[in-house]
Amino acid sequence: MERDCVVIGIHGLANKPPADEKTRWWKAAIDEGLVRNEGIADPHFAFDFVYWADLRYDAPLSGDGNREPYRPYEGTGPLPRGETAPTLTTNAMLAPVYAGIDAVEEATGVTLVDDVILEHRFDDLWHYHAEQDFARRVRTRLIERLKAFSAHRILLVAHSMGSVIAYDVLRMLERDEPSLRIDHLVTAASPLGLAKVKLKFEAEHDTLRVPNNVAAWTNLADGEDVVAIMGDLATDYSPNETGIRIDDRRVMNAYRRPGGEPNHHKSYGYLRTPEFSAIVSNFVSREQRPVRSAESV
Template identity: 80%
Template sequence: MERECIVIGIHGLANKPPADEKTRWWKAAIAEGIARNQGIAAPEFSFDFVYWADLRYDAPLSEDGNHEPYRPYDGTGPLPGGEKAPALTTKDVMAPVYAAIDAVEEATGVTLADDAILEHRFDDLWHYHAEQDFTRQVRSRLVERLRAFRSHRILLVAHSMGAVIAYDVLRTLERDDPSLRVDHLVTAASPLGLAKVKLKFEAEHGPLRVPNNVLAWTNLADGEDVVAIMGALDKDYAANDVGIGIKDQRVVNAFRRPDGEPNPHKSYGYLRTPEFSSLVSPYAIRRHEAVQAAEHS
C-alpha cells in the first residue's frame, strides 16, 4: 500500500506572525507555486509546520508590524527559474572573499568574523548555539513532528536557520531513532556554509555529511541572498553512507515587499520557485490522486 505524503516546514530567523497565520501563508505560497509552475490547479497536499518563534519572542508580529506579508504574485504563468538568474550576483562577488575567511576560521577554529555576523545580524542563531534550553526546546518541536509522521513519505523543507535545526535533528535522530526516514530534505536560504555553523556541527556530530536518514537533499539558493552566502554546499558536506549527496540549485527568489523592495531571502519567494515546485508537486499529485481514488471507490 502506498504511504501517505506529508510536507513539513520549519521557519528561520526573526520574529514571525502568529503560528496559524504563518502556517496558512507557507501552504498558500507552496500551492501558488505548484499551480503556476506545474499547472496543477488547486493542488491538494498535506502540510504541517514547525513554529518556534514563540520561544524567543514574547508576542508574534502584529499585522501593522509585519512588513513582509504573503501576497500572491501578479500575473499568470510560471515564475522565473534559476536559468533567469543574473550572470553576476552579490553572492558571486562576496563568496570568494568569504571563502578565504571561512578557510582560515575552519583551520584555526577562531571564528571572529562569523561571531560578529551571528551576534549582530542573526542573533537567533547565536542564541541557538549559546543557550542549551532554547536549543533543546527548538529541536524537540521538530523531533516531535517528524516522529508523528514517521509512517508517511516526508518532504522536510527548512528555511534559513531552520536548516541548521533540521541538520542537527536529523544527525541526532540517525543515532537515537535509526528507523525514522525523511524522503527529501530541502534547504532554502541556508547558512550551512558558515564556518561557525560547520564547526558546531563537527563538534557535535563528527565529520560533515548528508544524514543517513535522508533519502535525498536539495539545497536552494538565490544569488542575491547573502544569508546563503556560500551558495553550493556539496563540497562541504560529503555523501552519506549509501552515497546520497547534496544537489545544489540556484533559484530566483522574486519576492517583493508591499512597498516594492525585493527580499531575496524571504521564505515565500523560495516556496514559489519552479525548482521547489518540481520537488514538492509529486507530494501534491499523490495526495490529489488519493482523494480522487477515495471519491470514486
C-alpha cells in the first residue's frame, strides 16, 4: 500500500518573517511552480516547515522590515529553465579561483578565507559551527519533524544553511534511527561546497558521502548565487552504500525584490523553478490517498 507523502522544508540564513507567514509563502511558491511549469493546479501533498530563525533573532521580520516577500512571478506560462541561463556567470568566473583556495584549505585545515566569509557574510552558519547548544537546538527541530513523519514518504527541501543542518541531521539519523528514510533530498543554494563546511562534516561524520538513509539527492544551484559558488557537489560527496549519487542541476532563480532587484539566492525563486517543480510533480504523482497533517501523526 502506498504511503502518504509530505514535503518538508527548512529555511536558510538570516532572520525571517513569522513562522506561519514563511510557511505559507514557501507553499505558495511551490504551488506556483507546479501550476506554471507542470500544469498541476491542485497538488495533492502535505507540507510542513522547519522554522529556526527564532533561535537566533529576538523578533521576526514584519511589514517594511521584510525587503524580500513572496510575490508571484510576472506573466504567465513556465518559468525559465537552467539551460537557458547565460554561460558566463558570477560563479563561472569566481569558482575556479575559489576551487584553488578550497583545495589549499582542505589540505592544510587552515580556513582563513572561509572564516572571513562565514563570520561576516554568513553569520548564522558561523554561530552554528561555533555554538554547540545552538546547533543542537536547530538540529532537534528537524529531527523531531522527520520522526513525526517517519511513516510517510518524505521529500526534504533544504535551502542555503538549511542544507548544512539537513546533512548533519541525516548523517546522525542514519546511525541513531536507521529505519527512518528520506525518499528525496533537495538542496538549493547550498554552501556544502565550502572548505570550512566540508572539514566540519569530516570531523563529525568522517567521510563526505551521500547519507545512507537517502534514496535520491538533487542539488539545485543558480550560476549567479554566490552562496552556491562551487555549484556541483557530486565531485566532493561520494555515493552512499547503495550507490546513490548527487544529481547536480543548474537552475535559473528568477526572484526579484518588490523594487525589481534580482536575488539569485532567494528560496522562493528556487522553489518555483521548472527543475524543482518536476521533482515535486514526480514525487506527488505516486500519491493516491488523502494525506494527514502533522497533528494526526
